Amino acid sequence: MSDEIKQSVSHIEDAADEKPTIEEASTAEVFIEPSVDAKIATLKEIVGPDRVALEKKLVRRLDYMILPALQIIYILNYLDRTNIGTARLGTLEEDTNLHGTQYNTVIAIFFVGYVLMQVFTNLLLNKVRPSIFLPCVMICWATVSACSGAVQSYGGWIAVRFILGFVESPFFAGSVFLLSSWYTKKELASRIALMYVASQMSGAFGGLIGEAILGRFSHDNLGIAAWRWLFIIEGVITIPVAICAMFILPDFPHNTKWLSEQERALAQLRIIEEANREDNYETQSLKKGFTDAFKDPALYMIWILQLSICTAAGVNAYFPTIVQTLGYGRTKTLLLTVPPWIVSALWSIATCFSSDKHKERFGHIMVSLVIALVGFIIAASTMNIAARYVSMIMMLMIYGGLTTAWSWASTTLSRPPAKRAVSIAFINAFSNISSTYSSYFYPKSSGPRYLQGMALNIGFTALAIVFTIITKAYLVYRNKKLQQANEEDLAVEGKRGGSKSTALADKWYCDPHYRFTT
Structure with a gap:
């Protein structure tokens, strides 16, 4: 593991030592469903008295x-998707007659x-072992990606890329679902960032690896063109990694074999306590989960917010082409793609x-969107090399x-x-549908400025800003309604977490004292 990742993980560990605030402590012992109360008591007994040290270790x-x-x-x-x-x-394009x-x-x-x-595969993941399912998905996409080297025509590309999308679809949403099954809400954003940063690093590594392969095999080794290699x-190279992943990836908190009974109990306890509801993976209805989500x-x-961001971020598929507009040759172009991706990765982690x-989510999302908006405006406004590179x-x-x-x-x-x-899969799937139309934002005829693409990116980034504001306003509204219901319960029933706040919490599937992060 790199020093950078070790430092990031060390920073995460420190969060486990944080003491709850007075407000958090006051809500930790409030209304709990009776069945969950018994479950928590059982898990606490298994965990024992030394929870703080054990939780940090876990x-x-x-x-x-x-x-x-x-x-x-x-x-x-990401390499197999964007190479x-x-x-x-x-x-x-010449070898396969694309025009x-x-x-x-x-x-x-x-x-x-x-x-x-x-959506279907993420619902399936709710019922199967992630440690087997996700590596099997890897082997499937690796095989299809390798077969891309044998494509000879436009029709072949259509078939291979469609199948590649089909077999890659379970991974990202499945990974986010897996992380959300293990980490609490105060831990989750940083973990998603540390995973997602890999997509940005693949953008950096992709340029370096691509140049190494294209350069090394530039003379049609074994009669095979460099791009096919x-x-x-x-x-x-993905297949052996998939086999190793079967022994490393966890399943769910209640059935991961490489954890002790005490660690499994604590892993379940952390998630149950946060929501005051038990995550029962075996008995919950897939149909109800589907209808509850929609x-x-x-x-x-959040879907429209993500759709707007993904549309503007669709520039990633054309990033080498955009960088090429600086006027350099292939080698320097691929090398110049590296620094922007590294900056992007570090920025995502820090954010x-x-x-x-x-x-807090709202302000952190807004800062990133505003910076990107300015970048798209600069790219649309000038052909100055330094300014354009900064904009990238x-x-x-x-x-x-x-x-x-x-x-x-x-x-x-x-x-x-x-x-x-269902929610994670739907948002991921139907925000990535943006790529079915954003891929037409950058026709060769609009180069080198690609004004059409940059103008559309400006519009979709602005739309993302609007829906960031709308989402925050709605979650603030939810928190106020929960607070009001608790106050009314206190006045009528002499306690918070009474009938009115419980009914409202059931509607949003949370504890009456839970507050949505804004």
Whole structure:
């Protein structure tokens, strides 16, 4: 594990030592469902008296096992998904006779397959072992990605990219669902950021690896073009990693075999206490989880927010092409793609750690969106090399907003698990549908400024800002309604957490004293 990740994990561990505030302490012993009360008592007995030290040890162990594994997998996931952008700088279009907007359609078709299976597979993950399911998905996408090296025509690209999207669809939403099953809401944003940062790092590594492969195989080794070797090599190296992941990834808090009974009890206790509701993965109805998700207005608000961000972030698929407008050759272009992705990764980590520390989402998302908005405006306004390169760094900082918004979704739509699974999958799938149209934002004819694409990015980033404001206002409204209901219960029944606040909390599947993070 790198020093940077160790330092990040060390910072996370310190959070386990934080004492609850007076407000948090006052709500920790309030209304609890009777069945959950008994469950908590049983788990506390198993955990024993030394909970603080055990919890710190458990969180540290989870961080060291889950995060590096998901980071490596996500780097490979993104490489296998986006290496077509690097391959385009070779002879891909000439060798497979792509012309006009056919390359754009090849990019778009991936997301058709990606969207189709997302909700179903995340519901399935709620019932199966993630440690087996996710690595099997990896082997499937690695095989399809490697087969991309054999494509000979436009039709072949359509078939392969559609299937690739189909088999890649379970991974990201499944990973977010898995993290949300283990971490509390004050821990989740930073963990999602540490996983998601791998997509930005793959953008950096992708340029370096791509240049190494395209350069090394530039003379048609074994009669195979360099861009074909790119797909074959990056696909094949994913398979042994998938096999290793089967022994590293956890399942759920109640059935992960590499934890002791005491650690499993504590892992369950942490999640149950936060919501005062038990996550029962085996008995909860998939149908009810589906209907609960789509009855919640917050789902649609966060979805449109994510859709808008993902549309503007669709520039990632064309980033080597955008950087190429600076006027440099292939080698320097690929090397110049590295710093913006590294800055983006560091910014995402810093934003989400700060968001968790301050228990605040709105301001952190807004800062990232405003910086990206300015970056798109600069890119649309000038061809000055220095200004354009700075704008490319700024536009990728939109990922700080994207990762923080993911934690907003996971904590707002967190219970029950079936609802969380559907919500995360729906938001991920139908925000990524943006790539089916954003891939047409950057036709070659609009280069080198790509004014059309940058203007649309400005509009969608502004829309994301609007829905960030709307989402915050709605969650503030929920918190006020819960507070008012508690005050009325106190006046009528002599206690908070009475009938009125309980009815309202049941509607939003939370404790009467729970407050949504804004």
